[in-house]
Amino acid sequence: MHFAVIDTELKPLCTRHLQPMNRVDIYWKPEGAENLSCMTGYRCVIDKCGLFYDVYSGYHERPDGMVNALDTQYHCQEHGLSMYVASHALKGAVKHFKCPQYGCTRGESVHTAAA
Ligand SMILES: [Zn+2]
Numbered sequence: 001m002h003f004a005v006i007d008t009e010l011k012p013l014c015t016r017h018l019q020p021m022n023r024v025d026i027y028w029k030p031e032g033a034e035n036l037s038c039m040t041g042y043r044c045v046i047d048k049c050g051l052f053y054d055v056y057s058g059y060h061e062r063p064d065g066m067v068n069a070l071d072t073q074y075h076c077q078e079h080g081l082s083m084y085v086a087s088h089a090l091k092g093a094v095k096h097f098k099c100p101q102y103g104c105t106r107g108e109s110v111h112t113a114a115a
């Protein structure tokens, strides 16, 4: 797995609700491993949303512990990490994605038709 130094001050927004997400522990089983691993992830605070974010899978749902990634993801070309929504403009019509790697300034501004 790609080694990443993640910015600990990460404050990702839910890509659907544009609300700050809660920090949570995500448990997952690496291929061929016997034990579960734990990593920091984020979860939308809105009950029915169920959207998670972590720097490897990006925005995704976990219906049965399986990662179900959203179709729309942006990756940092330098670090290969999934970028998160750091801020937005025009009532969510423009989303500013950022690389979660500490010190990385790469980002992407994305226009979406419907928020
Ligand atoms: Zn949400």
Ligand SMILES: [Zn+2]
Pocket (backbone or CB within 6 Å): 076, 077, 078, 079, 080, 099, 100, 101, 104, 105, 106
């Ligand atoms: Zn980066």
